[in-house]
Amino acid sequence: MHGIEDVVRGGMCVGCGACAVRTDGRISLELGRRRSWEADLADVVEPDLRAASRVCPFSDEARNEDQLGASRFPGLPHDPRVGRYSGLFAGRLVDEARLLGASSGGLTGWVAEQLLVRGDVDAVIHVATSEDPAKGLFAYRVTDEPATYRSRRKSLYYATTFADVLAGVRGDGRRYAVLGVPCFLKAARLLAEEDEVLGSQLAFFLGLVCGHLKSQAFAEALAWQAGVAPDELATVDFRVKVPGRSSSRYDFGAVPVDGAEVDAPVAGLVGGSWGHAMFQVQACDYCDDIFAETADIAFGDAWLPRYKEDWRGMNVIVSRRPELDALLRESAELVLDELTLDEVAATQAGNFRHRRVGLSVRLHDDVAAGRPVPVKRVPASLEGVDRTRVRLVRQRRLISRRSHEAFADARAAGDLDVFLRAMRPLVATYARIDRGGPLRRFARRVQRRVAGLAPKRG
Ligand SMILES: Cc1cc2nc3c(=O)[nH]c(=O)nc-3n(C[C@H](O)[C@H](O)[C@H](O)COP(=O)(O)OP(=O)(O)OC[C@H]3O[C@@H](n4cnc5c(N)ncnc54)[C@H](O)[C@@H]3O)c2cc1C
Structure with a gap:
């Protein structure tokens, strides 16, 4: 139990x-x-x-x-x-x-x-x-x-x-x-x-x-990228509505202790995409x-x-x-x-991909590694989950875990780049998997070339 x-x-x-x-x-x-x-x-x-x-x-x-x-x-x-x-x-x-x-x-x-x-x-x-x-x-x-x-x-x-x-x-x-x-x-x-x-x-x-x-570091990481360092941060607005944009493409607002709110599109900030599950x-x-x-x-x-x-x-x-x-x-x-x-x-x-399909994959991986897991309403199984999804779930888990450590290191060093340098390659890998991997990209390129849509590369 x-x-x-x-x-x-x-x-x-x-x-x-x-x-x-x-x-x-x-x-x-x-x-x-x-x-x-x-x-x-x-x-x-x-x-x-x-x-x-x-x-x-x-x-x-x-x-x-x-x-x-x-x-x-x-x-x-x-x-x-x-x-x-x-x-x-x-x-x-x-x-x-x-x-x-x-x-x-x-x-x-x-x-x-x-x-x-x-x-x-x-x-x-x-x-x-x-x-x-x-x-x-x-x-x-x-x-x-x-x-x-x-x-x-x-x-x-x-x-x-x-x-x-x-x-x-x-x-x-x-x-x-x-x-x-x-x-x-x-x-x-x-x-x-x-x-x-x-x-x-x-x-x-x-x-x-x-x-x-x-975690509480999420607010600090986004604010720091918007130009307000953790020690100068008074508060944040996680969702600033922007006229004319889709409602999911909101800004993030950071308010420094002694200044006016600075807003930045959340999608452009490392950690801003919920798909990466940072923090x-x-x-x-x-x-x-x-x-x-x-x-x-x-x-x-x-x-x-x-x-x-x-x-x-x-x-x-x-x-x-x-x-x-x-x-x-x-x-x-x-x-x-x-x-x-x-x-x-x-x-x-x-959300369903992360919480239901993704959960099945994570439970499967934990059980395979001998880690104790709670009983959930989805099975611990990879059955029916396509390979790309499995890789995405695993990469997201890696990004999530690494983000906590990388940001703690950045804070200790007083250098935001420590966090950004650690996370960017992981995010790039996630994007590559999401695009379907080299084989699928190659197949897609061939298809487009055959259809006369893409020039031959290199
Ligand atoms: C951690 C988190 C993750 C979310 N993920 C999703 C998602 O994946 N998909 C989705 O559709 N919606 C998600 N939401 C909900 C969404 O962000 C909005 O909060 C929700 O749609 C309510 O909006 P509203 O305009 O009605 O709220 P408002 O009228 O602005 O009021 C929000 C109320 O909730 C209170 N509140 C805010 N955050 C918290 C909190 N963490 N705990 C307790 N009270 C709180 C505020 O004090 C305020 O009273 C998430 C919310 C949180 C906090």
Whole structure:
């Protein structure tokens, strides 16, 4: 049984901190070498280890997404790609100013704010600008004023932990909406089931569709390339919308301590392509939950051709609470389209390649190497995966692992080039594999030559 000990030993801890809350702080969280939070199990004994393992999102002792979904949303239809669902939508805010201040269609912030305004909850637990430098630029916080909440928006691709915040609100008699990526919400759900007090307080679970979580170094690496060195960095904006561009081609903004924001197209920065998975927290190599299947509602980007071209952004939404479907359907503040299951899944095509197909390959490789792995909802197998995909998955894993070390070396040397020099060849290899390798490129050239499209080379 792959328990929390294997999770931590195998570097698969995502740092959520559910174990710390469950054990009243006898397990602590530390910012690890890879710049993400990790549970420290030293000196922790039974029965704490088992209690912690039951709320750890990567432990086999915890109930999985299918089991949690079945008990939480009985009667709702289930699809293996999105989990249970009551409503499937694409939508965005009508108010242009608010829409432009959000990362995507702005409906995550809007729904959470509605819950506050209607009094369904007293506060929202979410990630926002940190007040504590020891936690980094962003951290989990509690926001209870709708106006304040409205100013705390946007996607934060940044490793955080909710250990302190959940422990802090536990037993205060207030009701909360908790917002997070799928593994954090699964952990919160597991905690709520095990801990009656928190269970009565966590009233809404709002999920973010997730490709993978980034370490804290991601923000620094992009900012440094934009011209703001880590020691001068005040904050970042991971997604600056750019008029006229496709919504997926956003800018990255870096704000220095004593100056104005500098923006740079994210696609031009090393690490900016999500396909390379640079700075990915290693736990994400073992995740198969894309649409936050344990959440009451999940929000992502509607990456479909008909929406993507609009730079202002559009959400994809999977709802699992009919009252939230009604909230969305009845509001005049939103543009809302009903989507089919296939359309919802198609918004995350790349995500499925990484999280499902890629996961099969990674599990296969780990098992072959004798490394312990958790039980996932895909098999450990290369069957049916084409050779190019297998090579891409392996190269992405290499890039991801190397990025943490290369950036730590660059920081120690005070020289960004140390990072760039280490990563560029790996990215070039990835691009070569993606193009299909020398044989396929040769075949393609021959075909084009035969068709009279390409001149003979060399
Ligand atoms: C790590 C990560 C990976 C993602 N990967 C994908 C992906 O592969 N595909 C996809 O379609 N969408 C992905 N998303 C979701 C996407 O980036 C948008 O956040 C989502 O579409 C919501 O946009 P919005 O305009 O509705 O949010 P907004 O209205 O701007 O509000 C976002 C709200 O979420 C809170 N928040 C932001 N980041 C976090 C966080 N890390 N934890 C907890 N609360 C947070 C903010 O405080 C704010 O309240 C990812 C998000 C994250 C954080």
